[in-house]
Amino acid sequence: MLPGPGAPRLLTASWLIKTVGSGLYLPTSVLFFTRVAGLSTGRVAFGLSLAGLISLAGAVPLGGLADRYGPRRTYAVLLTVQFVTMTALALVHAYPLFLGLITVFTLAEQGSSAARGALIAAVGEGAERVRLRAYLRVVTNVGVAIGAGLAAIAIDVGTTTAYTALLLGTALTFPAAAVPLYRLATDSVMTGGKTPAQTSRWxxxxxxxxxxxxxxxxxxxxxxxxxxxxxxxxxxxxxxxxxxxxxxxxxxxxxxxxxxxxxxxxxxxxxxxxxxxxxxxxxxxxxxxxxxxxxxxxxxxxxxxxxxxxxxxxxxxxxxxxxxxxxxxxxxxxxxxxxxxxxxxxxxxxxxxxxxxxxxxxxxxxxxxxxxxxxxxxxxxxxxxxxxxxxxxxxxxxxx
CATH class of the missing domain: 1.20.1250.20 (MFS general substrate transporter like domains)
Structure with missing residues (x-):
């Protein structure tokens, strides 16, 4: 059953598009970086681990941006950052560039997760928030399954063109996921119309x-x-x-x-x-x-x-x-x-x-x-x- 019309349904559409991109990326990213970009498995693993650890330090500050500038705007900006960095990753062959880009990408992913959570809190209250979050988790499984099924085609072909097209296709899911966000009503990205509490950033x-x-x-x-x-x-x-x-x-x-x-x-x-x-x-x-x-x-x-x-x-x-x-x-x-x-x-x-x-x-x-x-x-x-x-x-x- 679909969530109610309006903000919940728009957020669901955005999340479905983004998780299809996750399904495309997860099974094939390491294959692309090793077989197409020519990086060693060990260096790729180190880069991904380092980026993951650095991104944890950005979780709270980036989440604070959603409180200050609004979760919709912050989420859309971070999706744009992910689009740019993913597109660049599809063209990179130098390890220093890979490290820089994957770190920025992972930071933006960490921040978008916090902004999305704030957006869910903004479009619902109480049971509505929990129900929407649970529904999005179901959508995650569906979207990743669709993306992984499409990725299997590229893996089976196994050519440089197929892997590159897959990564560029993943990049395009980020601006596509941002499109439904712009249809959200202005008040749906505020805290229920209430004045936000004055809180410390920490x-x-x-x-x-x-x-x-x-x-x-x-x-x-x-x-x-x-x-x-x-x-x-x-x-x-x-x-x-x-x-x-x-x-x-x-x-x-x-x-x-x-x-x-x-x-x-x-x-x-x-x-x-x-x-x-x-x-x-x-x-x-x-x-x-x-x-x-x-x-x-x-x-x-x-x-x-x-x-x-x-x-x-x-x-x-x-x-x-x-x-x-x-x-x-x-x-x-x-x-x-x-x-x-x-x-x-x-x-x-x-x-x-x-x-x-x-x-x-x-x-x-x-x-x-x-x-x-x-x-x-x-x-x-x-x-x-x-x-x-x-x-x-x-x-x-x-x-x-």
Missing amino acids: QVFRDVRYVWVTVICGVLSLQAQVLSFAVPLWVVDHTSAPKLTVSAIVVINAGLVILLQMRASRGAEDDARAARLCRRAGLALLAACAVVVFTSSTPPWLAVLLLIAFAALLTAGELWTSAGSFGLSFSLAPDGAHGQYQGFFSLGRGLATAVAPWLLSALCLSDDGGRGWLALGALFAVVGLLMPTAVRRSPERVAA
């Missing part, structure tokens, strides 16, 4: 409750890296299941998110319920980690069944993590500072993404009899159980 760092919620949601977001990083290596190297099982797990995950994310997010605008959803997510992720331990010493048919159960539990944890995060990231942020707060909230997931390869390699991909998986599951459960306590911190105590 206020979020003094908001102890929001800091704790960001840390907990960041740890829970490691489940996304479990799916993309740990699962393929675990299935291939540590189980007797067919390699095709990896694709089956990804399909199950995407299908369940598309079907159930809206339902899982109902009521998440209430702080107490959102906190309980995060607690439930931690327990579901613990169960998933416990199940996967048994897949290393079973016959193929049983390993497949257990991995399907693991996929269902992991996705349940993902759905509840997302729902709780949607609600808390909006409801605990003051009006007039959603850009700054959304930028800070993105740091949790960003740091989790940065440490995930090292952490998951050490815990999940070693031959320790599954103890690493159980340790990871215990971490998920503990932080999930802490969420209701973190949310119950009174505003007076936070201020103190």
Whole structure:
């Protein structure tokens, strides 16, 4: 079901276009930089990691721009920056230029995420915000799937022209995504017509409750890296299941998110319920980690069944993590500072993404009899159980 007409539907159209671009870019970017631009895999990996770390430092300041100049204008400008840098990346062959451009591109991506969050907060209130954010997450899965399907054609062709056309096509999705934004009514990019609160540019760092919620949601977001990083290596190297099982797990995950994310997010605008959803997510992720331990010493048919159960539990944890995060990231942020707060909230997931390869390699991909998986599951459960306590911190105590 489409969101209501007006601003929510326009924002959805913009996001669908942008996520199609993500689907085009993600499977092919490294292939382009190594096969067409002629850069080594190690140098590309270093550049992407460095750009990712630098972009984290820009999350809060760029989010603050959305509070100062309006989220619509800021988002549109950052999309333009991404268009320019992506177009230049399609033509670059020198490593210093690659480093500079990919850093600017990643900074703009980090900032656009914060501005988009502020824009969602501006076009709705309470349950409306959470519902729109959940709907956009469904749209993300659809858009990325479309883009990845189109990218598969270029990968199959495998020529320089095909890869270059794909990157230039990705670049064009950024101005295309900006077009629906210009149809938003002027008041839809303000804070519900209210005067924004006078806030410090660094206020979020003094908001102890929001800091704790960001840390907990960041740890829970490691489940996304479990799916993309740990699962393929675990299935291939540590189980007797067919390699095709990896694709089956990804399909199950995407299908369940598309079907159930809206339902899982109902009521998440209430702080107490959102906190309980995060607690439930931690327990579901613990169960998933416990199940996967048994897949290393079973016959193929049983390993497949257990991995399907693991996929269902992991996705349940993902759905509840997302729902709780949607609600808390909006409801605990003051009006007039959603850009700054959304930028800070993105740091949790960003740091989790940065440490995930090292952490998951050490815990999940070693031959320790599954103890690493159980340790990871215990971490998920503990932080999930802490969420209701973190949310119950009174505003007076936070201020103190």
